[in-house]
Amino acid sequence: MAQQHPDVRHPGAPYADARPLDAGAPYADARPLDAGAPYADARPLDAGVPAPVLTAYLRAQGAEFLRALAAWAGGGPAQGGEADAAPVLRGTARRIGATLHTFHGAFDPAWSTGLRRELAWFSGTLAQERLHAATLRRLQAALQEPQGDLGTARAAALLERRLTLARGRAHSAVLEALGSARFHALADAVALLGGDVPLRGGAAVEPQDLASATEQQLADAVTALPAEPETGPCPVPPGDGDAAWHQVRSLLRLHRYALEALGLPVPSRLTAAARTLDRHRDAAEAASVAADAARTPRIAPATAYALGNLHAHQRHEALAARRAFHRTWQSVPRSRNTVTVP
Amino acid sequence: MAQQHPDVRHPGAPYADARPLDAGAPYADARPLDAGAPYADARPLDAGVPAPVLTAYLRAQGAEFLRALAAWAGGGPAQGGEADAAPVLRGTARRIGATLHTFHGAFDPAWSTGLRRELAWFSGTLAQERLHAATLRRLQAALQEPQGDLGTARAAALLERRLTLARGRAHSAVLEALGSARFHALADAVALLGGDVPLRGGAAVEPQDLASATEQQLADAVTALPAEPETGPCPVPPGDGDAAWHQVRSLLRLHRYALEALGLPVPSRLTAAARTLDRHRDAAEAASVAADAARTPRIAPATAYALGNLHAHQRHEALAARRAFHRTWQSVPRSRNTVTVP
Numbered sequence: 001m002a003q004q005h006p007d008v009r010h011p012g013a014p015y016a017d018a019r020p021l022d023a024g025a026p027y028a029d030a031r032p033l034d035a036g037a038p039y040a041d042a043r044p045l046d047a048g049v050p051a052p053v054l055t056a057y058l059r060a061q062g063a064e065f066l067r068a069l070a071a072w073a074g075g076g077p078a079q080g081g082e083a084d085a086a087p088v089l090r091g092t093a094r095r096i097g098a099t100l101h102t103f104h105g106a107f108d109p110a111w112s113t114g115l116r117r118e119l120a121w122f123s124g125t126l127a128q129e130r131l132h133a134a135t136l137r138r139l140q141a142a143l144q145e146p147q148g149d150l151g152t153a154r155a156a157a158l159l160e161r162r163l164t165l166a167r168g169r170a171h172s173a174v175l176e177a178l179g180s181a182r183f184h185a186l187a188d189a190v191a192l193l194g195g196d197v198p199l200r201g202g203a204a205v206e207p208q209d210l211a212s213a214t215e216q217q218l219a220d221a222v223t224a225l226p227a228e229p230e231t232g233p234c235p236v237p238p239g240d241g242d243a244a245w246h247q248v249r250s251l252l253r254l255h256r257y258a259l260e261a262l263g264l265p266v267p268s269r270l271t272a273a274a275r276t277l278d279r280h281r282d283a284a285e286a287a288s289v290a291a292d293a294a295r296t297p298r299i300a301p302a303t304a305y306a307l308g309n310l311h312a313h314q315r316h317e318a319l320a321a322r323r324a325f326h327r328t329w330q331s332v333p334r335s336r337n338t339v340t341v342p
Numbered sequence: 343m344a345q346q347h348p349d350v351r352h353p354g355a356p357y358a359d360a361r362p363l364d365a366g367a368p369y370a371d372a373r374p375l376d377a378g379a380p381y382a383d384a385r386p387l388d389a390g391v392p393a394p395v396l397t398a399y400l401r402a403q404g405a406e407f408l409r410a411l412a413a414w415a416g417g418g419p420a421q422g423g424e425a426d427a428a429p430v431l432r433g434t435a436r437r438i439g440a441t442l443h444t445f446h447g448a449f450d451p452a453w454s455t456g457l458r459r460e461l462a463w464f465s466g467t468l469a470q471e472r473l474h475a476a477t478l479r480r481l482q483a484a485l486q487e488p489q490g491d492l493g494t495a496r497a498a499a500l501l502e503r504r505l506t507l508a509r510g511r512a513h514s515a516v517l518e519a520l521g522s523a524r525f526h527a528l529a530d531a532v533a534l535l536g537g538d539v540p541l542r543g544g545a546a547v548e549p550q551d552l553a554s555a556t557e558q559q560l561a562d563a564v565t566a567l568p569a570e571p572e573t574g575p576c577p578v579p580p581g582d583g584d585a586a587w588h589q590v591r592s593l594l595r596l597h598r599y600a601l602e603a604l605g606l607p608v609p610s611r612l613t614a615a616a617r618t619l620d621r622h623r624d625a626a627e628a629a630s631v632a633a634d635a636a637r638t639p640r641i642a643p644a645t646a647y648a649l650g651n652l653h654a655h656q657r658h659e660a661l662a663a664r665r666a667f668h669r670t671w672q673s674v675p676r677s678r679n680t681v682t683v684p
Contacts (some may be wrong), residue, residue, distance in 0.1 A: 294647040301646035305636040308650020316658045 055197045057261040062193035065092040093123040098257040105205040108198035118186045129170035136163040151302030211258040218251040249277035273328040280321035287314035397539045399603040404535035407434040435465040440599040447547040450540035460528045471512035478505040493644030553600040560593040591619035615670040622663035629656035
């Protein structure tokens, strides 16, 4: 099971041995996302009947995953390499995992649970590096204005050192993961999505019902969010109530991927709402990094002062993102927001 | 001219010797502010014709000023004393000064310029104490939440020490001013508003034209304000562009007092807009105080960090007040906002 794949960092190394699907070949039979195409075949599943829409979606995502993996392994800078491949690997791993999660009733439980766990591990490893890079960019942007303040320059240098180090460590973790037996087993499992997907035996399951359950969880989580005050006390405590927001972000992602998997259009306002939650997560993370940096031993008070400014500013950015989410969400028509097959 | 008034700090000292107006007696003939009463007598002024509306307004404000001064001098805690009298002294001094400024063409120039300067000195002295007290309250409110952060408690203690000291100094300056020959000359001049107000000789002047000039200055200053971005870089530099906002606040106050002096109603939305500018000023001042406190030698980095948070938070509060002003201002109908005698 755990074949020894060539080191993916070696340019030109073919990544063919884990692919019953030809990563470079067009995958004309695996395109369930033609917008507007009716998806009349998203019908009840039962033991004997495959779920054509879902399996086609998984197959297409699996092919994309393997294609990106080959590009990373084989691509020099001219082909984009890591920078282009990493987001595709992350996105396809998340989509496959989300599909197995939302439509869990349609698949063999042991198989889907195991594959989801491994996909979560791998996409989580990739996400760490991206998050550190994004946080560094965000904090540099916040500090780039000429401030005429020595503390600001020192704070920027301190944050850059810390985040560059963290990103470097995260990158090493990604490379280590890619070279591991665990990843090779995962790549094999993804490759097998090109063949028959193990379905659950037993009673019939409506994919729409499963997708609607996710949507209902999302709606409930949004309703449970506290209203954001226009002003308030100084937001010194880091991460006040962030967890509930991150949960809504995860549920909204599951909902969007479920619509995708069923071949339904994703309303643009859902995408816009998701972007406000990304901004919220990034600002919350940046605030947390500024607060952590302020605990560095022996920093100058001026540096700590600049980090305090930065922290509060990012918390306000998070607050602004929360308000933007509420505005966007209220504009999402509930009828468009319901999973129904056209 | 500079009579020696009794020390106003001495409880029970009567303050009668500077009052041709009886501060305790009702002043039925000096009430130009009956809302809704038509002010048909706000007519062109000329050398021979007194300006009944303006002189009645000055007389009423002067009487209020003297009444508050007597309350301060004579009042124990039961009567309210300083706490009740100071805002009235400040408000009436500002109104008299604003009237002399806006309708300068109606009054004897040497007299009105001199009295305005002395009123500005005295109301400015009173305002300092109020501002320190308000800033302390604002910063304590911002820091009152349980933060679980030693830096926050230290920052609160540092700010309290600094602002209590500053308020104490400002209070001493007020008492010193009240006991000065300069103030006694001012009180005499205010008392003389009960008699004939020195008018300017020469050409006829329309009070409405003078009030409209102030209103136009206000409109121009508002138009020149920069738009506030929803988000932006970390607002570390203190007081970015505050001066233009403080200028609008002063002009709006002049405009409101001009409407009052002419006996015209002050639209509630102008009052609301003024409150947003007060909030802006208070938040800007609090941010500036937090920034100054962070320059205290030998403070702990945790204290500086908490002060940085506080600074950025108050700058965001100032930004929120700017946005609130723009929203309120846009809702002020221009037709209601024009000085016209009904």
